[in-house]
Amino acid sequence: MSAVSNHNQSKPGYTLAYSIALIFPAITIAGFAGVSLPAFGWFPALGFESFSLTPWQTLMTTPGLWEMVLTTLFVGLTATALSLLLTCIFAISCWQTRIWSITSKALAPLLAIPHSALAIGVLFLLAPSGLFSRLLAGPLDWARPPDVLSVNDPLGLSLIVTLVLKEAPFLCLMLMSAVSQTPVRRLVLAGRSLGYTTAQSWLKLAWPQIYPKIRLPVFIVLAFSLSVVDVSLIIGPNLPPLLPVQVLFWQQDPEASLYLLAAAGSLLLLGIVLTGAGMWLGAEAALKRYLRTWMTAGYRGHRNPVLVHAGRSTWIVMLFMALATLVVVSLWTVAWRWRFPNILPSVWSLKSWLDDFPRLIDPLMTTLVIAFASAVIGIVLSVMCLEFRPTHKPWKMRLMTAFFYLPLLLPQMTFLLGIQAFLVSFHWDGTLTAVIACHLLFVFPYCYLSLAGSWEQYDQRYSHVGKLLCGCPWKTFWQVKIPILLTPLMTTLALGIAVSTALYLPTLMAGAGRFETLTTEAVALATGGNRRLLALYALMQMLIPMLFFALALLTPKWSQLKHRKDSSVPASGRTPLYEP
Amino acid sequence: MSLELNNITLAVPGRTLLHQFSLTVPPGETVSLMGPSGCGKSILLSYISGAHHPHVTGAGRVLINGEDVTDKPMEKRRVGLQFQDDLLFPHMTVNGNLAFALHPGLSAKERQWRIDDALSAADLSGYGNMRPENLSGGQRARISLMRTLLAEPAALLLDEPFSRLDAHLRQQIRTFVFDTVREKHIPALLVTHDEQDCNGRVIELVKEGVAHD
Numbered sequence: 001m002s003a004v005s006n007h008n009q010s011k012p013g014y015t016l017a018y019s020i021a022l023i024f025p026a027i028t029i030a031g032f033a034g035v036s037l038p039a040f041g042w043f044p045a046l047g048f049e050s051f052s053l054t055p056w057q058t059l060m061t062t063p064g065l066w067e068m069v070l071t072t073l074f075v076g077l078t079a080t081a082l083s084l085l086l087t088c089i090f091a092i093s094c095w096q097t098r099i100w101s102i103t104s105k106a107l108a109p110l111l112a113i114p115h116s117a118l119a120i121g122v123l124f125l126l127a128p129s130g131l132f133s134r135l136l137a138g139p140l141d142w143a144r145p146p147d148v149l150s151v152n153d154p155l156g157l158s159l160i161v162t163l164v165l166k167e168a169p170f171l172c173l174m175l176m177s178a179v180s181q182t183p184v185r186r187l188v189l190a191g192r193s194l195g196y197t198t199a200q201s202w203l204k205l206a207w208p209q210i211y212p213k214i215r216l217p218v219f220i221v222l223a224f225s226l227s228v229v230d231v232s233l234i235i236g237p238n239l240p241p242l243l244p245v246q247v248l249f250w251q252q253d254p255e256a257s258l259y260l261l262a263a264a265g266s267l268l269l270l271g272i273v274l275t276g277a278g279m280w281l282g283a284e285a286a287l288k289r290y291l292r293t294w295m296t297a298g299y300r301g302h303r304n305p306v307l308v309h310a311g312r313s314t315w316i317v318m319l320f321m322a323l324a325t326l327v328v329v330s331l332w333t334v335a336w337r338w339r340f341p342n343i344l345p346s347v348w349s350l351k352s353w354l355d356d357f358p359r360l361i362d363p364l365m366t367t368l369v370i371a372f373a374s375a376v377i378g379i380v381l382s383v384m385c386l387e388f389r390p391t392h393k394p395w396k397m398r399l400m401t402a403f404f405y406l407p408l409l410l411p412q413m414t415f416l417l418g419i420q421a422f423l424v425s426f427h428w429d430g431t432l433t434a435v436i437a438c439h440l441l442f443v444f445p446y447c448y449l450s451l452a453g454s455w456e457q458y459d460q461r462y463s464h465v466g467k468l469l470c471g472c473p474w475k476t477f478w479q480v481k482i483p484i485l486l487t488p489l490m491t492t493l494a495l496g497i498a499v500s501t502a503l504y505l506p507t508l509m510a511g512a513g514r515f516e517t518l519t520t521e522a523v524a525l526a527t528g529g530n531r532r533l534l535a536l537y538a539l540m541q542m543l544i545p546m547l548f549f550a551l552a553l554l555t556p557k558w559s560q561l562k563h564r565k566d567s568s569v570p571a572s573g574r575t576p577l578y579e580p
Numbered sequence: 581m582s583l584e585l586n587n588i589t590l591a592v593p594g595r596t597l598l599h600q601f602s603l604t605v606p607p608g609e610t611v612s613l614m615g616p617s618g619c620g621k622s623i624l625l626s627y628i629s630g631a632h633h634p635h636v637t638g639a640g641r642v643l644i645n646g647e648d649v650t651d652k653p654m655e656k657r658r659v660g661l662q663f664q665d666d667l668l669f670p671h672m673t674v675n676g677n678l679a680f681a682l683h684p685g686l687s688a689k690e691r692q693w694r695i696d697d698a699l700s701a702a703d704l705s706g707y708g709n710m711r712p713e714n715l716s717g718g719q720r721a722r723i724s725l726m727r728t729l730l731a732e733p734a735a736l737l738l739d740e741p742f743s744r745l746d747a748h749l750r751q752q753i754r755t756f757v758f759d760t761v762r763e764k765h766i767p768a769l770l771v772t773h774d775e776q777d778c779n780g781r782v783i784e785l786v787k788e789g790v791a792h793d
Contacts, residue, residue, distance in 0.1 A: 392634040464631040465667050467655040469681040469731045476655075479680065483671040 013388035018400070020385045024441050025403040031415030032270070034422045038263035045425045046256045055264035062261075064240040069272060072243045075156040075236075076226030076276050079163035083221060086164065086318065087171040091210070092202045093311030095184070103319070104176055110169045110322050112494070112545035114502030115162075116519050119234040120526060120538040121325020122162045124332060126235075127151050129340050131328050137341040145340055152238045159236040163228070165322050167221045171214060178213035182206065199308070200301035208295075220408045222280055226273045227411030230504035230519065234526040243269055244413045248505075251417060263421070266414040273411045326542060332535030352532040359533075360518070360540060367501055367517040367544065370432075374439040375496025378447035379489065381440075385448060386455040401452070404445040416509040423510060430512030438506035443496045450495050454488035490552040498545030518544070581607040581645050583628075583735040583767040588640035590620055590627060597623055601640070603783065605735070605767035610758055612770045612778040615785030621771040625737045628769070629661045630654030644734045660733030660766075664740040666724035668712035674699075674723055675708035681730040698726040701760075718749040725757060729764065736761060736768040742777055754779075 037043065041052035059065065094100045125131050128145035136142065151158040184206045191201025229244045236242050241249070247269060250262035332338075333352055335345035390396050407415070419438065423429035462484060466476035482489070504519050522537035583605040590598040597620030605611045613621045626632040628642050631654055642650045649657045668677050678695045686694070699705050702722040712720055721741070728736070741757070742750045758779050761768045770777065 459667070461631075461663055461665070461667055462669065464629070464654065465661060465663075465728075466669075466680070468629060468631075468657075468659055468661050468733070469727065471655045471658075471683075471731075473653075473655055480669055484669070486671075 014390055017385050017388035017390070020381050021389075021400040021403060024444055025406045027419065027437075027441060028407045028410065028415050030422065031418035032410075034418030034420075035263050035266055035414055036418070038260050038421055039267050041260060043260065043263075043421065045421070046259060048257075048260060055260040058261050059264045059268065068240050068243045068246060069268070071154070071156055071237060072226060072269075072272055073276055073279075075159055075163070075242065076222060076272075077279065079160045079167065079225040080218065080222040080280070082160065082164045083167040083171050084218060086168040086314065087175050087214075088207065089311040090168075090172055090315045091175055091179070091207070092199050093308045094315060095179075095188075095198075095202065097312070099312055099315065100176075103172065103315070106319060107169050107173045107176075108549055109546055110319075111173060112498045112542075112549050113166075113322075113326070114498070114519060114541045114545070115166055115228070116230045116234060116502070116504060116523050116526075117329070117538040117541035118166050118322070118325055119162045119231040120522060120534060121329045122158065122165065123151055123235050123526065124328040124531070124535070125321070125324060126158055126161070131324070131343075134341060134343050138343075142341065151235050154237045154239075156232075156237050156242065159232055159242075162231055162235050163225050165318065165325075166231075167225065168318065169322070171217060171221060174214045174217040175210065178210045179206075181213065182209050184210075195300045197301040197303055199304075200299070204295050216405065219277060219280070220405070222276055223273050223409050223411060226276045227269055227413050229413060230523050233523050243272065244411070247413050247417070248508075251420075263417060266411070266417045269411050270414045329535050329538045329542065332531050333539050335532065352536055356533050356536055360536060363516045363518050363521045363537075364540060366515055367519070370435055370439055370507070370515070370517065371497040371500035371544070374436050374443045374500045375447070375493050377436070378440055378443040378496045379451070379492055381444055382448040382451050382492075386451060401449075404448055407441045408445060412505050416505050420509040429510060430514045432515075434510040435507055435515055438510040439500045439503055441506065442503060443499050446499050447492050447496050450492045451488060454485055458485060487552075487556045490555045491549075494545065494548035494552040497548045501541060501544050581734050581766060582643075583769065584643035584646070585628070586641040586643065588624065588627070588638065588642070590623055590636060590638045592623075592636055598785070605769060607765045607767050608762045609781065610738075610761050610768040610770050610779050612772055612780070612782045613785060614772060614775070614778070614782060619785045621785055622739055625661065625739050625769065625771055628735075629659045629737055630657055631661065658732070658734040660728040660731060660736045662725060662728050662736065662738045662741045664743045666712070666720040668720055668724055668727070670712055672712075673708065674704075674710050674712065674715070677712065677723065677727050678708075678730055681727045683732070694730065698730055702726045702756075717745060718753065721745060721749070721753050722756065725753075725760070729760065733766065736766050738768060738770040740772055741770075743773065 038048070039055055041048055041050060041054055090103070094103065123130070127133075128148060128150055130150070133142070133145060133150070184202075187205040187209070188198060188201040191205045192198060196204065227244050229248055232242050232245050233248075236245065240246065243265065247262050247265040250258045250265060253259075331345065334348050334350060336349035336351060337347035338345040385400075389400065416438065420429060423434055428434050458481065462480055463476055466480040467473055470476060501517075502519060504523055507515055507517050507520050518537055518541045522534065522541060525534045525537060528534070585601060585603045588598055588601045589596070590601075601624070603611065613624070615621055623632060623636055627636065627638050630649075630652070632638070640650075641648055644658065649659075668674075669680065672680065675695055678698055679691060682691050682694060695708060696705070699708060702719075702725070704719060704722060707715065707719070707723075712723070715723065721744075725741075738757070742754055745753060754777060757768075770779075772778065775782075
C-alpha cells in the first residue's frame with residue numbers, strides 16, 4: 001500500500017507506475033528497431049533510402065572479423081567464469097571469518113570506482129613500465145621496460161584481469177545478500193553433522209540454493225563483459241580491437257556508409273551476446289547433470305587447510321590489487337619525475353594539480369550536472385513507481401522488475417546506436433536532455449532495485465497511523481515516510497551518481513561529441529602518453545562517487561549527533577525517576 | 581459520538597472471515613472483541629479504519645456519529661488506531677510526535693499548551709524533547725496513546741495494545757486507557773487475547789462457518 005494514495009489503490013496510480021516502468025524498456029526495444037533499419041541500408045538522415053544487404057556483405061568480408069568475434073567471446077566468457085569462480089572461492093574459504101566482514105565494508109567503495117578509472121589503474125600497474133615490472137626490475141636486473149605486450153595484448157588477458165577486478169566484487173556483493181536470505185549456517189551445520197567438511201557442505205548444500213539467487217547478476221556481468229567498450233579501449237586488444245570497439249570506430253568514421261556497417265556490426269554483437277548467454281546456459285545444464293551424481297555420491301571431503309588458505313590469499317590479493325590501482329593513480333598525479341626502474345617517483349610535485357586541474361573543471365562540472373540530474377530523476381521516478389505499484393499482484397510486480405533488467409542484459413552498443421539513429425533523425429542528439437535520458441536507462445534500474453528493498457521493509461503502519469493522526473496523506477509522506485527512509489534514499493543518490501559518472505557510451509552516443517565528461521575525456525586520453533593528466537582524470541573519476549558514498553554514510557551519523565543534542569535537554573525531567 | 585457497524589461481511593481470497601456482523605458502541609464504552617487467531621478481529625479493525633489490504637473484500641457500512649464513512653479514505657474517517665507496537669516516529673522528538681497529531685490552525689501557544697497538557701496527563705511532563713528510543717516501553721505506550729487522542733478521534737480502535745507490556749505496566753496502562761475513553765466520551769473497540777484486558781461488554785468471535793450462526 002502506498003502513502004500518497006489512500007487504501008483504495010487507484011487505477012491512475014497503477015497506470016503511472018506501469019508507464020514509468022515501461023518507458024525505459026520501451027526505449028531499449030526501440031533502440032533495437034532503430035539499429036535494424038540502417039543495418040539493412042535504410043537511413044534517410046544520412047541519405048540512404050533503399051534497403052540492401054550491402055552492410056552485411058561488407059561486414060562479412062571485413063578482414064579479421066572472425067578473430068574479433070572469437071576474442072570477444074573468449075574475453076567475455078572467461079572474465080565471467082573467473083569472476084564467478086573467485087566469488088565461489090570467497091564464499092567457501094572466507095565465510096564466517098574476519099575477511100568476510102572486512103570485504104562487506106570494502107565492497108561499496110570498490111564498486112563505486114568507475115570501470116574506466118579502474119582500467120587506467122590496472123594500466124599503470126601492468127604496463128611494461130608499470131608498477132609491477134618496476135617491482136620485478138630490481139631482482140631481475142632490468143634496466144629498461146621489458147618488450148612484452150602486458151597490456152593491450154591480442155588475447156585480451158589484461159582486459160580479463162580488469163573485468164574480473166571489477167565484476168568479482170560485484171558478484172560478491174550479490175552473494176552476500178543471497179547468503180543473508182539463505183539459512184547457510186543451518187545447512188553447513190547439517191552437512192558437518194553428517195561428516196562433510198565445511199567446504200563440501202558449502203558446495204553441496206549452500207551453493208545450489210545460492211547460485212539461483214545470483215544468476216541474474218551473473219548474466220548481467222556476462223552481457224557487460226561481452227560488449228564492454230570503454231575498458232576495452234583503454235586496456236583491450238588494439239589490432240584488431242574487440243568487436244564492440246570496432247563498431248564504435250565504424251560509427252565514428254566520417255565516411256557515412258560506415259555507419260551502416262556499424263549498425264550491422266552491432267546486430268552481430270547482439271548475436272554474440274545471445275550466443276554467449278546460450279553457451280552459459282548450456283554449461284550450466286551440463287554441469288548440473290554431471291554434478292548431480294557427485295553431490296549425492298557421499299564423498300565427505302578432507303580438511304585441507306592449505307587449500308582454504310590459498311583461497312583466502314587469492315581473495316586478499318585481489319582486494320589489494322584493486323586498492324593498488326587507487327594508490328598508483330594517486331602517485332602519478334603527484335609524480336614529476338619517475339624513471340623506469342624506480343619504485344617511487346624521484347621528484348614529487350603538485351605541478352600537474354596546479355597546471356592541469358583547471359582543464360578538468362569543465363568536464364567535472366558536466367559530469368556532476370549529468371550525474372546529479374539523472375540520479376535525482378531516477379530516484380523520483382523509482383519512488384513514484386514504488387508508491388503506486390500493484391503490491392497485491394506479486395506476479396505483475398515481478399514482471400515489472402524483470403523489464404528493468406532489460407538494458408542491463410543486452411549489449412549497450414547495439415541499442416544505443418539505434419537510439420542515436422532516432423535522435424539524429426529528429427535532430428535531438430547533442431542535447432543535455434538526450435544525454436540525461438540515455439543515462440537514466442542505466443541509472444533508473446539501479447535506483448529502483450536499490451530502493452525496492454527498503455520500501456518493502458518499511459512498516460506501513462507508520463503511514464497508516466500518520467494519516468489517521470493528521471488527516472493528510474501528503475504530510476504523512478513527507479514528514480513520516482521520507483525521513484524514516486532517508487538513509488536508503490541518500491545511499492541510492494550516491495549509487496545513481498556513481499553509475500552515471502562511470503557511463504561512457506551513453507554520453508558519447510546521445511551527446512554527439514558535445515559533452516565532455518571525466519569518463520569520456522579519460523578514455524580519450526588513455527591512448528595518449530600524458531600519464532600525469534590521465535591519472536588526474538582517473539583520480540577524479542574515483543573520488544566523485546566515493547565522496548557521495550561517504551556523505552551517504554554520514555547521514556545517519558549526522559542525525560544521531562543532532563538527536564544527542566536534543567535528548568540532553570530533558571535531563572531534568574529524567575532525573576527524578578532515578579532518585580530515591 | 582458513537583461507532584456503528586451494520587452487517588459487515590469480510591472475506592480474503594478463498595475464505596469468509598465475518599458474516600453480517602453488526603454492533604453499536606455508545607460513547608465512553610469499550611467493547612472487547614475476542615477470538616482465536618485468524619478469526620478476523622484485526623482485519624475488522626483495519627477495515628473500520630480503512631487501512632485494510634486490497635485483497636480483503638468487505639461489504640456492510642461503518643457509521644461514525646451517524647455518518648457513513650465506509651467509502652471515505654482512511655485519513656478522512658477520524659478514527660484513532662492503536663497497535664501493540666507504539667509506532668512512535670523514530671525521527672521525531674516526543675514533542676514532534678505529539679505535534680504531528682494536532683490539527684493545523686491552532687496558534688503556536690495553543691499547540692504547546694495542548695502538548696504539555698497531554699504530557700502531564702501521561703505523567704511525563706518534561707519529556708517533550710526526548711527521542712522515543714530513550715523512553716521505556718510503558719512511557720512510549722502512554723505517549724503513543726496521547727498522540728492518538730490529540731488527533732481528537734471520533735472512535736478509538738485498539739489492536740492488542742497491551743500485549744507487549746509486562747504485567748505491572750499492563751494494569752497501569754489499561755486503567756489509563758479505560759479512564760481516558762470514559763472521560764473523553766469516545767466509543768472504543770478493543771481486540772485482545774487476554775480476558776483480563778476486558779472491561780465491560782465482550783464479544784466472542786469464532787472461526788469461519790460458525791461466526792454467522
